[in-house]
Amino acid sequence: MSESPVLLNKHEVERLLTYDDLIPRLESVMGKFSKRDSSEIIQPVRSVVPIQQHSGFLGVMPAYLAAEGILCTKIVTFYQRAEGSSLPSTQATVLLFHPEHGHVTAIMDGEAITAKRTAAVSAISAKLFKPALSEVLCILGSGQQARSHYDVFTKLFKFKEVRVWSRRKEMAQRFVNDLQDPVTVCSSVKEAVIGADVIVTATGASQPILFGEWVKPGAHIAAVGACRPDWRELDDVLMREAVVYVDSREGATAESGDIILSGVCITFHQYNIADLSHHRHTYSTPKSLFSQAEVFAELGEVLNGSFPARREKTTVFKSLGNLFFHSCDPKIKNKMF
Ligand SMILES: NC(=O)C1=CN([C@@H]2O[C@H](COP(=O)(O)OP(=O)(O)OC[C@H]3O[C@@H](n4cnc5c(N)ncnc54)[C@H](O)[C@@H]3O)[C@@H](O)[C@H]2O)C=CC1
Numbered sequence: 001m002s003e004s005p006v007l008l009n010k011h012e013v014e015r016l017l018t019y020d021d022l023i024p025r026l027e028s029v030m031g032k033f034s035k036r037d038s039s040e041i042i043q044p045v046r047s048v049v050p051i052q053q054h055s056g057f058l059g060v061m062p063a064y065l066a067a068e069g070i071l072c073t074k075i076v077t078f079y080q081r082a083e084g085s086s087l088p089s090t091q092a093t094v095l096l097f098h099p100e101h102g103h104v105t106a107i108m109d110g111e112a113i114t115a116k117r118t119a120a121v122s123a124i125s126a127k128l129f130k131p132a133l134s135e136v137l138c139i140l141g142s143g144q145q146a147r148s149h150y151d152v153f154t155k156l157f158k159f160k161e162v163r164v165w166s167r168r169k170e171m172a173q174r175f176v177n178d179l180q181d182p183v184t185v186c187s188s189v190k191e192a193v194i195g196a197d198v199i200v201t202a203t204g205a206s207q208p209i210l211f212g213e214w215v216k217p218g219a220h221i222a223a224v225g226a227c228r229p230d231w232r233e234l235d236d237v238l239m240r241e242a243v244v245y246v247d248s249r250e251g252a253t254a255e256s257g258d259i260i261l262s263g264v265c266i267t268f269h270q271y272n273i274a275d276l277s278h279h280r281h282t283y284s285t286p287k288s289l290f291s292q293a294e295v296f297a298e299l300g301e302v303l304n305g306s307f308p309a310r311r312e313k314t315t316v317f318k319s320l321g322n323l324f325f326h327s328c329d330p331k332i333k334n335k336m337f
């Protein structure tokens, strides 16, 4: 009979999962993922079930890393919550399986994993793409992701100024009150982002809040929210002008409103055709004036050397959280990535 699964609660996951382990681990595994060698890694685009009555979604995110014997899935729910709701908007559980026998070996809280993994991947994007001289960090949003991004960005990089904006100023103030170091609370997105070198967008917005005209040329944006095909955080100008990196090309095509909805500007293409009465008429068909924002590369393609990091340009890393890789030796409990 198989052993009972190890249970790791949020507190234990928080203690075991360190950025020092997570970052090199994710760099290696994302580089491998982008080679699409299914004998190494299988990670399909997640399945998402809308929970329409409650403005929520349920996502299932399986992954198999054959060489490492890791078979796992994250099960995640995410909701558009009213401002100030005491419920977390993203909740998750991670299951590890015995790849040979198929039984569950570990059940872990996925909320802390999601917070840290997502922030670690954004930090990797910032390592690769932020301008060489990066003095100002700006965080849009003041929830779970805003906090984990603040933690890892200020741990890894030295900024002269950190700014935060949130829809309700008191939420930004509450965010700042929990921190040791000084952070400027901004009254508008524009005020927060002007002159910023690194911008994190971690909001529940479904319409653009960050406009390209405000963004300093050469800045790096880690765009974490807007993980549905009809949600956006970034406007067309920014999406067109920036070099866009993603975690998974398939995921971005299926799920990123910032990419899918960019450049939808209708104009008319005219052509002549002879109709049945032998007269020539001019017909019009709608045509897009601007094409969709193009994905330049996956983060993994930069990490494995297939594509360059275009640090000199304005860069967007559109994160969707498609990559979930996790390893835990349940018997040892302290070897967790
Ligand atoms: N890319 C990824 O891997 C992941 C993305 N996410 C997404 O990141 C976003 C933030 O997640 P959490 O921090 O967990 O959520 P949260 O609920 O803790 O924080 C959300 C923040 O967004 C703000 N917000 C909500 N609606 C807004 C709107 N319409 N305009 C401007 N601000 C708005 C809230 O005031 C709050 O500051 C969500 O969209 C979530 O789905 C979450 C986990 C992983």
Ligand SMILES: O=C(O)C1=NCCCC1
Pocket: 076, 077, 078, 090, 092, 114, 227, 320, 321, 322
């Ligand atoms: O990767 C995740 O976990 C999530 N991604 C997008 C939406 C919320 C959770």
